[in-house]
Amino acid sequence: xxxxxxxxxxxxxxxVLHLLxxxxxxxxxxxxxxxxxxxxxxxxxxxAPLVRYDATSRWYHRLRTGPGxxxxxxSWVPGQGTGRHDHGxxxxxxxxxAGELTERSGSxxxxxxxxAQRVFAPGYVHEVVNDAIEPAVSLHIYYPGLTEMPxxxxxxAPAAEDVxxx
Numbered sequence: 001x002x003x004x005x006x007x008x009x010x011x012x013x014x015x016v017l018h019l020l021x022x023x024x025x026x027x028x029x030x031x032x033x034x035x036x037x038x039x040x041x042x043x044x045x046x047x048a049p050l051v052r053y054d055a056t057s058r059w060y061h062r063l064r065t066g067p068g069x070x071x072x073x074x075s076w077v078p079g080q081g082t083g084r085h086d087h088g089x090x091x092x093x094x095x096x097x098a099g100e101l102t103e104r105s106g107s108x109x110x111x112x113x114x115x116a117q118r119v120f121a122p123g124y125v126h127e128v129v130n131d132a133i134e135p136a137v138s139l140h141i142y143y144p145g146l147t148e149m150p151x152x153x154x155x156x157a158p159a160a161e162d163v164x165x166x
Contacts, residue, residue: 026066030093030119033069033141037095037117040064040071040139047097051075053135058082063139070145076101076136081129087122088148092140094118094128099136102129125152 027033040047040063050073052059058080064071076099084104094103094117101112105126112118120126130136 027069030091033093033143034117034119036071037093037139037141041095041097041115044097047073047137047139051137053077065145068145069141069143072140072142072146073097074138074140076130076138078130078133078135082127084125084127084152084154085149086125086152087120087142087146088150089122090142090144090146091122092120092142092146094120095139097137097139099130099134100132101136101138102131103127104129 024032027036047063050061050063052061053075055077059075061073062070063073094112096112096114096116098114103110103112103118103126105124110118111131128138
């Protein structure tokens with residue numbers, strides 16, 4: 001029978017700090033970026049006073065930057081949209097903060113409500129539109145930071161069976 005305690009087997013925890021993972025200051029995984037977006041969304045006092053609505057074009061404000069990424073706050077009045085586009089070499093995460101947005105892609109159409117998140121890789125083609133009658137606000141994180149947004153030709157509307165509600 002072995003009488004060694006767990007501490008004797010493992011050694012003094014203060015002596016193995018080099019084995020512990022350091023706490024990261026900035027997100028690096030999709031899950032961490034999604035968590036950052038949820039944290040920012042929950043802190044309405046931080047973003048709500050910054051929101052502006054512009055009837056002539058979508059309003060946007062860079063909310064934060066970090067190593068290799070940017071966080072943008074956007075507002076959408078009814079009828080405003082992006083047109084079909086991708087994000088070049090950037091991956092992204094879109095989170096709806098207020099109102100409702102519609103995302104259209106090759107796989108159909110989705111209505112995005114507050115709290116909904118969409119993650120996309122480089123080259124993902126979509127269009128985001130405020131089809132509702134109320135303004136909307138969204139948060140977008142791009143990694144690496146957004147440097148281009150190539151536009152794509154309009155696509156025919158998806159068949160009714162292709163429409164998805166998220």
